[in-house]
Amino acid sequence: MARIVVDPVTRIEGHLRIEAEVNGGAVTDAWSSGTMFRGIELILRGRDPREAWIWTQRICGVCTTVHALTSVRAVEDALGIEVPTNANLIRNIIGASQYVQDHVIHFYHLHALDWVDVTLALKADPGKTSQLAESISPWPKSSRNYFKAIQDRVKALVGSKQLSLFSSGYWGHPAYHLPPEANLLAVAHYIEALEFQKDYIRIHAVLGGKNPHLQTYLVGGMATSMDPNEPGATINPERITFLAELASKAQAFVDQVYVPDVLAVASFYKDWFGYGEGLGNFLSYGDYPQGGVKDPARFYLQRGAIFGHDLSKVHPVDPANVSEYVTHSWYEYGDGDQAAKNPYQGETKPKYTGPKPPFEHLEVDQKYSWLKAPRYQDHPMEVGPLSRMLVAYASGHPDVKPAVDAVLAHLNAPATALFSTLGRVAARAVEAKVMAGQVSKWVAELGDKLGHGDLRIHDGEKWDPDTWPKEAQGWGFHEAPRGSLGHWVHIEDKKIKNYQCVVPTTWNAGPRDAKGQRGAYEAALMKTPIADPERPVEILRTVHSFDPCLACAVHVVDARGRRFTQVKAS
Amino acid sequence: MLPLNESFFGALQQKGVNRRRFMKFCAAMTATLALPPRYVAQVASALEKTRKPVLVWLQFQDCAGNSEAILRSSNPPVLDVVLDLLSWEYHEIVMAGAGHQAEAALNRVVKEEKGKYLAVVEGSIPLADDGVYCTVAGKTALSIAKEVCSNAAATIAAGACAWYGGLVAASPNPTGAVGISEAVPEAKVINLGGCPQNPANTAAVLVHYLTFGELPAVDQYNRPLFAYGRVIHDQCERRAHYDAGRYTQEWGDEGHRKGWCLYKMGCKGPQATFNCPSVRFNDGTSWPVKAGHGCVGCGGYNFWETKSPFYERLPNVPGFGVDVSAGKIGIGITAAVAGATVVHGIASAVRDRMRTTPGPEKP
Numbered sequence: 001m002a003r004i005v006v007d008p009v010t011r012i013e014g015h016l017r018i019e020a021e022v023n024g025g026a027v028t029d030a031w032s033s034g035t036m037f038r039g040i041e042l043i044l045r046g047r048d049p050r051e052a053w054i055w056t057q058r059i060c061g062v063c064t065t066v067h068a069l070t071s072v073r074a075v076e077d078a079l080g081i082e083v084p085t086n087a088n089l090i091r092n093i094i095g096a097s098q099y100v101q102d103h104v105i106h107f108y109h110l111h112a113l114d115w116v117d118v119t120l121a122l123k124a125d126p127g128k129t130s131q132l133a134e135s136i137s138p139w140p141k142s143s144r145n146y147f148k149a150i151q152d153r154v155k156a157l158v159g160s161k162q163l164s165l166f167s168s169g170y171w172g173h174p175a176y177h178l179p180p181e182a183n184l185l186a187v188a189h190y191i192e193a194l195e196f197q198k199d200y201i202r203i204h205a206v207l208g209g210k211n212p213h214l215q216t217y218l219v220g221g222m223a224t225s226m227d228p229n230e231p232g233a234t235i236n237p238e239r240i241t242f243l244a245e246l247a248s249k250a251q252a253f254v255d256q257v258y259v260p261d262v263l264a265v266a267s268f269y270k271d272w273f274g275y276g277e278g279l280g281n282f283l284s285y286g287d288y289p290q291g292g293v294k295d296p297a298r299f300y301l302q303r304g305a306i307f308g309h310d311l312s313k314v315h316p317v318d319p320a321n322v323s324e325y326v327t328h329s330w331y332e333y334g335d336g337d338q339a340a341k342n343p344y345q346g347e348t349k350p351k352y353t354g355p356k357p358p359f360e361h362l363e364v365d366q367k368y369s370w371l372k373a374p375r376y377q378d379h380p381m382e383v384g385p386l387s388r389m390l391v392a393y394a395s396g397h398p399d400v401k402p403a404v405d406a407v408l409a410h411l412n413a414p415a416t417a418l419f420s421t422l423g424r425v426a427a428r429a430v431e432a433k434v435m436a437g438q439v440s441k442w443v444a445e446l447g448d449k450l451g452h453g454d455l456r457i458h459d460g461e462k463w464d465p466d467t468w469p470k471e472a473q474g475w476g477f478h479e480a481p482r483g484s485l486g487h488w489v490h491i492e493d494k495k496i497k498n499y500q501c502v503v504p505t506t507w508n509a510g511p512r513d514a515k516g517q518r519g520a521y522e523a524a525l526m527k528t529p530i531a532d533p534e535r536p537v538e539i540l541r542t543v544h545s546f547d548p549c550l551a552c553a554v555h556v557v558d559a560r561g562r563r564f565t566q567v568k569a570s
Numbered sequence: 571m572l573p574l575n576e577s578f579f580g581a582l583q584q585k586g587v588n589r590r591r592f593m594k595f596c597a598a599m600t601a602t603l604a605l606p607p608r609y610v611a612q613v614a615s616a617l618e619k620t621r622k623p624v625l626v627w628l629q630f631q632d633c634a635g636n637s638e639a640i641l642r643s644s645n646p647p648v649l650d651v652v653l654d655l656l657s658w659e660y661h662e663i664v665m666a667g668a669g670h671q672a673e674a675a676l677n678r679v680v681k682e683e684k685g686k687y688l689a690v691v692e693g694s695i696p697l698a699d700d701g702v703y704c705t706v707a708g709k710t711a712l713s714i715a716k717e718v719c720s721n722a723a724a725t726i727a728a729g730a731c732a733w734y735g736g737l738v739a740a741s742p743n744p745t746g747a748v749g750i751s752e753a754v755p756e757a758k759v760i761n762l763g764g765c766p767q768n769p770a771n772t773a774a775v776l777v778h779y780l781t782f783g784e785l786p787a788v789d790q791y792n793r794p795l796f797a798y799g800r801v802i803h804d805q806c807e808r809r810a811h812y813d814a815g816r817y818t819q820e821w822g823d824e825g826h827r828k829g830w831c832l833y834k835m836g837c838k839g840p841q842a843t844f845n846c847p848s849v850r851f852n853d854g855t856s857w858p859v860k861a862g863h864g865c866v867g868c869g870g871y872n873f874w875e876t877k878s879p880f881y882e883r884l885p886n887v888p889g890f891g892v893d894v895s896a897g898k899i900g901i902g903i904t905a906a907v908a909g910a911t912v913v914h915g916i917a918s919a920v921r922d923r924m925r926t927t928p929g930p931e932k933p
Contacts, residue, residue, distance in 0.1 A: 006669040007707045010662045013634045015706060036704040037696075038631050039744030043737065051880045054866060058737045061635020061766060062663075105641070113666045162622055162657035168667025168675040194649055198642040202855045209861030210851035211642065212635040212766055216863045218821055223863035225826040232829020234862040350744070352702040359708040370703075458821035540668055551633045 002533050011110040013062040014550025022530050030525035032509045033369040034554040041499040049075045049491050050219045060552045064212035065098055066480035074487040075219045078474025082292055084456040086449055087221035092288050093442045096435040097203045100250050102481040103432040106547045108193035114541045115265050116186040117176040118166050121154050124184035132181045136264055139256040150188045170535045177268050189257055200250050206239055221458030228450050240447040247440040254436045262429040263410055266422050276421030276542040278524035280309040281379050282387035287479035304391040311394040319475050325373040325513040338514045343488040343500040370554040373510040374502050382520040383483025383507045386427040403430045424545040465494040480504055482549050505553035508546045598645040602774040603796045624687040626679050627661035630711040631704050631738045632693025635766040636728040637663045643769035644853040673707050680721050689722035694731040694738040695753040698746030719757035726760055733761040740874040760785045761792045765868040770849045771797040791871055803840040805847040836881040837864030844869035
């Protein structure tokens with residue numbers, strides 16, 4: 001028996017530590033720990049709810065924009081504000097383009113190196129790489145000379161002995177199975193994807209001023225003024241043309257590079273449709289309103305829950321059924337750590353009881369993480385693209401169902417293959433494809449509104465805090481790239497009284513609960529094969545398939561009974 | 571200083587970077603650094619003689635927004651920065667290795683490149699409760715920062731959190747978060763304020779360092795003057811509307827649609843210094859004020875406390891008299907405004923400091 005520790009888990013956002021027991025070449029138990037805490041909700045108390053989005057957006061710079069959107073929705077829910085159609089459209093464009101950009105970065109820059117051995121690209125025949133590329137896609141950058149130049153660049157890098165970011169990889173590991181040509185193709189697209197993501201995200205710069213950390217949300221709408229005849233307006237015909245061009249290029253990249261690459265890589269690693277199964281419970285709040293946030297039936301991506309791998313039934317979702325445990329988290333509840341609490345009653349009192357740093361191992365039978373353990377009706381749930389695609393698939397979504405079926409047919413795999421490490425990778429690619437198309441549609445719709453003189457972007461009726469009730473509570477939600485995100489806000493006397501966030505990676509990376517039920521990562525790591533405990537690339541494969549974001553996951557704090565340590569000298 | 575014994579341009583050529591592209595890049599760099607065009611040749615020549623130095627990027631109590639920002643770097647493209655300009659040997663968010671192998675990569679740099687490598691820090695460092703609020707590989711952020719930054723040739727604090735604690739240190743600062751200068755006083759630090767920092771400026775600092783072997787000139791907050799030397803309001807594309815008294819009064823109104831001044835919507839541009847209006851973000855595409863929302867002053871010290879509430883109009887603007895709105899002045903007395911605004915810029919810079927909790931001042 002061996003205890004493996006992976007800390008830092010890299011190619012993720014934030015600070016994640018995995019400890020795993022390995023017996024007979026496979027994982028027999030696993031613990032997921034978030035090792036960083038900031039306490040952003042506490043910092044929000046007493047501040048103007050209209051600017052909470054500016055603060056909460058800084059929960060995460062990878063999932064930038066998602067906490068901003070969720071925050072304005074929470075305050076709008078509390079104050080009974082319905083935003084104009086244009087504001088909804090602009091928010092949908094921002095959110096959907098965030099999926100496309102984030103999923104592309106995830107596959108190429110955060111996940112690919114678990115499947116691709118960069119050094120093997122040197123052994124590839126550029127001519128055969130060209131043939132391979134042209135057999136799977138019409139993407140024009142596919143000549144022998146193109147791949148030769150990429151190979152030369154890798155050669156120069158390896159020859160320089162300054163391998164930069166690639167210096168510490170698990171190169172030569174027996175779990176890498178791609179032929180040299182596929183490795184070279186992947187390296188070329190790693191580089192192209194870097195260019196793509198920065199070009200594409202100019203959609204956010206137009207509509208948000210900058211990315212990361214967009215700056216145009218407003219409680220009640222958006223600050224992106226619209227006018228068909230004004231060069232000074234944020235959205236005018238020239239900008240719509242620009243957005244449409246970016247959206248169309250993204251569709252081409254996703255269809256001709258990202259999706260074919262995922263299918264190609266997956267075809268060499270089909271055994272990974274058998275690993276990383278996880279919980280079998282999936283949650284989606286649903287998102288992308290086409291009426292308003294109060295009309296989930298018309299969301300582009302459906303709201304629902306699936307339990308026990310049963311795709312024949314999609315259960316309704318009520319945020320009142322969300323609760324959080326701290327039994328194995330470095331917090332304590334006033335009335336004991338065994339019961340869970342709904343976020344409206346959320347109480348979080350940080351209490352670190354772990355080993356004093358520097359340490360070798362966590363005390364995993366006690367408290368071992370800065371993440372709480374969220375549960376839905378007391379069930380641990382997986383959230384993210386796989387959950388959304390499964391809920392949509394099981395609900396017969398007109399765009400998602402055929403896209404998923406096409407992938408399954410290509411890989412000659414049944415729908416149950418989706419409950420796996422590679423299932424998450426495939427679901428993310430399908431989602432990027434579907435949402436890249438939606439960005440184009442919503443941009444066209446926005447252009448249409450502009451052309452017809454519908455220029456409303458903000459409902460200012462409740463902008464002035466004097467119009468607010470003395471007390472109000474609201475729930476905001478978003479299906480962020482990594483899954484279901486909820487903010488709960490309590491406003492009193494025009495100020496934030498309490499603020500709670502339950503975020504995607506808390507669902508996925510959270511620890512055990514009072515009943516000892518594992519979180520999603522912990523469950524998915526069970527039975528993962530480990531060829532070399534010193535170089536556990538297999539653990540990275542499954543953990544990365546969730547696209548971890550720990551900054552999002554750990555931020556919760558509540559002042560009740562909290563001891564404050566003011567270290568900063570004044 | 572960096573040893574200038576290997577041809578950096580030679581290395582670039584090997585990697586397929588031709589001279590034309592290289593000169594274009596140098597021109598962009600001198601533009602950002604506000605150097606006259608004649609420096610292009612000098613920058614180019616200096617870069618050609620520079621060997622490829624090592625950089626490590628540390629992430630502590632961060633949101634990775636500064637890492638993401640550098641991924642959006644377009645001139646130079648990020649891969650040129652990471653592979654060609656430097657050897658980027660530790661950066662958790664994108665590096666190939668994990669766990670022990672990642673730790674070993676960092677330890678090797680600290681040991682073998684001692685005194686020669688650059689460190690970038692992103693995120694604050696928690697000092698409360700023995701630093702348990704941020705650990706990597708079982709070690710506290712503070713212990714890692716001390717070891718890495720005190721042995722670095724220079725440390726770049728990327729973004730507000732690494733500079734002075736940022737949002738994490740905002741009241742009540744639950745984790746006792748501080749910036750790198752306070753955590754490791756012996757480190758030689760340059761601060762790139764902003765939330766996040768603008769990658770064009772970060773690239774320019776790196777190139778300046780590679781070109782001249784030292785960090786660029788800084789202000790009293792150790793921020794590079796080329797990026798933080800001018801008030802946003804003075805560079806703003808909506809400035810003419812301010813001078814003419816044309817204001818956005820409500821979100822989405824006629825003034826808003828016509829791109830009029832956002833001062834009345836809470837814009838902090840008159841009190842903030844940064845080069846956003848000229849450099850912009852995401853390949854020069856836009857910046858918040860162009861996109862229709864006020865500036866929050868994110869490049870300034872402790873902006874989370876001193877510039878919020880973000881939707882409140884700047885009160886009692888010095889030089890304008892109590893409760894005399896800038897609008898009233900702007901309507902008739904253009905000349906007076908021009909004079910007053912100069913005073914205003916200086917006065918607000920002073921007020922900025924007066925409102926600020928004194929930080930780790932290293933003038």
